[in-house]
Each structure stands twice: as structure tokens, then as C-alpha cells.
Amino acid sequence: MSPERTREARTLASVVLRWNPGSAVGHEREEMELDDSVLWARSASGDADAFTLLFTRHADEIYNYCFRRIGEWSVAEDALSIVFLEAWRRRGKELPPGKVLPWLYGTATNVVRNRRRSERRYRAALSRVPAPPSEPDIGEEVVARLDDERRITRALDLLVKLPRDQQDVFVLCAWTQLSYEDAAFALDIPVGTVRSRLSRARAFLEELDPAGRHEQGETPSTEGALER
Amino acid sequence: MSSETFLPPFRELPRARLSRRAQHLRAEITRDQPVWVGRKRVLALAVLALGAVLLATPAFGLRDRIVHLFAADEQHPPELIRRYFRNQASGFGPPGTPSGVMPGRARVALAASVPGYGSQVLWVAPTKAGGFCSTWIGCNARRTSRFQATLMISGPTSRNSQPMPDSPNVHVFFEGQTILRPAASAVIRFEDGSSDRVRIVWVPRPIDAGFFLYELPKAHWKVGKRPVALSVEGTKGNRLARNSAPARYFREAQMSHLAPPSAAESNTTPLWSILAAAAAIIAAAGLVVWRLRVRGSGRP
Numbered sequence: 001m002s003p004e005r006t007r008e009a010r011t012l013a014s015v016v017l018r019w020n021p022g023s024a025v026g027h028e029r030e031e032m033e034l035d036d037s038v039l040w041a042r043s044a045s046g047d048a049d050a051f052t053l054l055f056t057r058h059a060d061e062i063y064n065y066c067f068r069r070i071g072e073w074s075v076a077e078d079a080l081s082i083v084f085l086e087a088w089r090r091r092g093k094e095l096p097p098g099k100v101l102p103w104l105y106g107t108a109t110n111v112v113r114n115r116r117r118s119e120r121r122y123r124a125a126l127s128r129v130p131a132p133p134s135e136p137d138i139g140e141e142v143v144a145r146l147d148d149e150r151r152i153t154r155a156l157d158l159l160v161k162l163p164r165d166q167q168d169v170f171v172l173c174a175w176t177q178l179s180y181e182d183a184a185f186a187l188d189i190p191v192g193t194v195r196s197r198l199s200r201a202r203a204f205l206e207e208l209d210p211a212g213r214h215e216q217g218e219t220p221s222t223e224g225a226l227e228r
Numbered sequence: 229m230s231s232e233t234f235l236p237p238f239r240e241l242p243r244a245r246l247s248r249r250a251q252h253l254r255a256e257i258t259r260d261q262p263v264w265v266g267r268k269r270v271l272a273l274a275v276l277a278l279g280a281v282l283l284a285t286p287a288f289g290l291r292d293r294i295v296h297l298f299a300a301d302e303q304h305p306p307e308l309i310r311r312y313f314r315n316q317a318s319g320f321g322p323p324g325t326p327s328g329v330m331p332g333r334a335r336v337a338l339a340a341s342v343p344g345y346g347s348q349v350l351w352v353a354p355t356k357a358g359g360f361c362s363t364w365i366g367c368n369a370r371r372t373s374r375f376q377a378t379l380m381i382s383g384p385t386s387r388n389s390q391p392m393p394d395s396p397n398v399h400v401f402f403e404g405q406t407i408l409r410p411a412a413s414a415v416i417r418f419e420d421g422s423s424d425r426v427r428i429v430w431v432p433r434p435i436d437a438g439f440f441l442y443e444l445p446k447a448h449w450k451v452g453k454r455p456v457a458l459s460v461e462g463t464k465g466n467r468l469a470r471n472s473a474p475a476r477y478f479r480e481a482q483m484s485h486l487a488p489p490s491a492a493e494s495n496t497t498p499l500w501s502i503l504a505a506a507a508a509i510i511a512a513a514g515l516v517v518w519r520l521r522v523r524g525s526g527r528p
Binding site: 048049051052055056059060063064067068073077080081084085088125128129130132145147148149151152154155158175 | 234235236237238239240241244245246248249250251252253254255256257258
């Protein structure tokens with residue numbers, strides 16, 4: 001997490017502390033290190049601050065995942081909100097320790113897959129997103145994001161040639177670097193199925209794109225997925 | 229081939245936007261908390277209401293074999309039903325007096341499924357005078373009759389459209405309608421002192437009347453067990469009105485052989501019993517006589 005994000009999280013954590021009258025001020029460090037599972041459990045009991053902290057913590061992962069499934073940054077931002085609104089709706093679900101983020105990926109997969117239905121369900125909520133403030137127009141940033149969209153469109157053109165279940169596994173494992181176990185949890189399928197689908201997807205994409213660019217990214221860790 | 233990578237880099241959501249989205253999310257989830265609960269409550273109430281309607285609408289008269297369901301308001305009457313209502317007399321005044329019925333507003337009030345018979349559908353239509361007409365009984369155009377009931381005999385018919393009483397598929401029904409608001413059930417009393425009860429299905433305004441359908445069981449076609457009268461009772465069992473005409477119609481129909489025979493059927497079993505008993509007595513007497521003759525002849 002970037003320093004700015006850490007500050008954001010600290011602010012929200014202090015809100016969590018204030019909200020819980022039983023908590024002492026000296027426990028702020030402990031609150032800061034709260035595990036996802038703890039935040040999820042608090043969210044399940046209706047703690048909106050804990051859930052907002054969870055959002056801040058994982059917004060970027062889900063935002064990028066949605067972008068890589070949809071191909072437009074602006075739509076991905078709305079999808080991000082929908083994913084967390086949907087997660088809040090299903091906050092009663094019990095999640096094993098360490099599986100909150102994989103489950104959020106699974107929720108995002110469903111949101112992206114049923115995009116129209118999700119947008120229809122949360123249309124009213126999305127209409128209440130405040131208008132963007134006058135941000136400085138950073139030309140380079142805009143150009144870079146446009147370039148992202150052009151590149152991901154080409155990747156998605158290739159991806160859509162796969163069966164849908166293989167698309168999900170491929171994006172989660174190869175593009176998002178999720179472990180097989182986490183991908184299996186996200187998609188609610190056995191690990192063996194993840195392996196076989198990923199293997200089939202890779203073989204198919206190798207035929208279409210022998211250069212292997214379909215798995216290339218600018219982050220070095222992407223290579224890890226290729227080696228698995 | 230270009231060496232350009234397909235996948236764009238991982239990018240953070242700009243801080244201002246993230247903050248705005250976080251605030252929005254928090255506002256929505258705190259705003260939506262009671263809404264979700266409200267939706268669940270509405271859903272639960274809807275399920276309860278549906279259950280109540282399903283429990284309230286069945287008529288128990290046909291030994292729980294009939295299911296009555298209100299039809300949707302959007303249901304429009306077919307031309308046959310409209311024509312039927314247009315031709316109905318008013319039920320008061322000289323014959324041919326227009327009933328003032330509004331055929332276009334006819335609706336299915338209840339539909340009954342009778343095993344071995346089929347379905348019985350009741351159409352009702354309001355009249356301009358505040359009354360109603362129905363396809364079962366006729367018109368109560370000015371709401372002058374408090375309780376009306378009639379007899380219907382149905383089943384296979386001969387070529388001249390008369391019911392065939394000997395057929396096992398003949399069904400006898402009592403149909404009734406009442407405008408007595410507290411009426412909850414119709415009671416059918418029989419010659420042997422027993423009675424049976426059927427729930428009245430109330431149709432709301434503009435009809436504002438209750439209807440019932442009762443299939444007379446074959447056990448009550450026999451002499452000594454036939455119906456005597458019909459009455460409507462309130463929820464506490466207080467009698468509100470009584471009508472013996474349909475029971476009289478049934479007995480008359482039996483006498484004129486339009487309804488299933490009662491006397492013949494009821495005599496059939498005793499006659500066979502008498503014949504069987506006589507045969508047994510004769511056989512026993514023959515056996516005794518034969519034994520006496522054998523003894524008289526000196527045999528051991």
C-alpha cells in the first residue's frame with residue numbers, strides 16, 4: 001500500500017476506534033493491523049467503518065481486475081463500487097481466514113459477468129455518486145490510461161475466444177496472480193479444475209499468440225504465473 | 229510482431245476518486261441498511277399475504293377437493309361471457325326487464341376444480357344499480373335478495389339434453405350467493421339430522437357478495453339422508469338466512485327421474501338381502517326335511 005493509502009487507512013481506523021466506545025486510544029496500532037477477516041467479521045455485524053476500511057485496502061486490486069475484464073477505466077470504477085455494494089449485501093457470508101480478497105475477486109467476477117443486471121440493481125446507488133471535483137488535467141495520465149484501454153482491448157479480443165469458465169481462471173491466475181487455491185475459492189470450484197482450465201486456456205492462447213504476449217505485463221511478478 | 233505487451237500496468241485509483249468512492253460506499257451502506265431490512269420485511273409480508281389468500285380462498289365443502297382462486301383483475305371476459313350477461317334478465321320486475329349489468333366488467337370470482345367432473349368457474353359482473361349478476365345463480369341487480377341458492381345436476385346427457393341419471397358420472401351441486409356481510413359459511417342439513425358445511429368466498433366491491441359451491445355426496449342421494457335445507461351462518465354459527473328450495477328441487481328432480489334415483493337405489497340392497505335370506509331359509513328347511521326322511525327310512 002502506498003504511503004497515501006496508509007494515511008487513508010489510518011484515518012478510517014481512527015474512525016473505527018471512535019465508533020467503538022470500548023476501544024482505547026492506545027490501541028490504534030492494533031486497529032491498524034486488523035486482519036481482513038476481522039474487518040469482515042465487523043462488517044458482518046454492521047460496522048460500516050470496518051467495511052469502508054476493507055474497501056480502501058482492496059479497492060485498487062478490484063479496480064484493476066475489473067478494468068482487465070471490462071476494458072474501460074471509468075466503467076471499472078463503477079464496477080468497483082458495485083462489487084463492494086454487493087459484498088456488503090452478502091456480508092453475512094462466513095469466510096475462512098485469508099479468503100476475503102479471493103472472495104471479493106469472485107464477487108467481482110460475477111459482477112462483471114452479469115454486468116447489466118448488476119448495473120440495473122445498483123443504478124440508483126450509482127446515480128448518487130458525487131460529481132468529480134475539478135481535478136488537474138494531467139495530460140500524461142490521460143494518455144497513459146487511453147493507451148491502457150487500447151492495449152487491454154486487444155488482450156480481451158484474444159481472451160474472449162476462450163470459453164467463459166477458462167477466461168475467469170486465466171484472468172485470476174495469469175493476469176491477477178492469484179494462487180490456484182485462492183482462484184478455486186473465488187470461483188467456488190475445485191483446485192484441480194482450476195489447474196486443468198488454466199492449462200487448457202494457456203494451450204489455446206499459445207496457438208493464437210505464440211509470442212506469449214497474452215500473459216505479459218509490466219510488473220515483474222507476472223512471470224511467476226507463467227512458471228507455475 | 230510488435231514487442232509491446234498486451235497487459236497494461238497496475239494503476240491505482242486516483243486518491244480523490246478513491247476517497248469519493250469510499251464516502252459514497254459508506255453513505256450507501258449506512259443508507260441501505262434499513263432498506264434491505266425493509267425489503268425483506270415487505271417480501272415476508274407478501275409471502276404471508278399470499279399464504280393467507282391461499283388459505284382463505286379454498287372452499288371446504290367438497291371435502292377439501294375444491295380449490296377456489298381469485299382471478300386477476302386484468303382478466304377480461306371473453307365474448308361468450310359478455311353475451312351471456314347481456315342476455316340476462318334483471319331478476320326483478322316483468323320478464324325481460326333489463327338488468328343494467330355491465331358485461332365488460334365481468335370477472336372470474338372463483339374457479340373450482342371438481343374431481344371427476346372438471347372445473348366450475350363463476351363469473352360475476354356488477355350492475356348499474358349496485359347489484360350484480362353471476363353465471364351460477366343469475367341477477368341480484370338491486371341487491372334485493374339476501375340469499376339465493378339453486379340446484380345444478382350435471383353429467384352425461386342424452387340427445388335431448390336431459391341428464392342421464394343412471395350414469396355414474398352425474399354430479400349434483402348446490403350453488404349459492406348472499407349479500408349478508410357477516411356470512412361465513414353455508415350449512416346443508418339432511419333428513420337424518422346431520423349437516424355439512426362449506427365456506428363462503430367473499431368477492432369484494434363492486435360485487436360485495438359471498439358465493440359458495442357444494443357438491444352433494446352420493447351418500448346423501450338416498451331417501452332418509454337427502455338434503456332438507458340450506459342456510460348461511462355467521463362466524464359464530466348464528467343463522468342469517470335459510471332456503472329450502474334447492475333441497476325441494478332435488479327431491480322433485482329425483483321423482484321426475486332427472487336426478488339420480490333414490491328409492492330404486494335405496495330398495496335395491498334390501499331386496500337382495502331378503503332374497504338371499506329366503507334362499508338360505510329354504511336351503512336349511514330342505515336339509516332338515518331330507519334328514520327326517522332319511523331317518524324315517526330306517527337308515528343309520
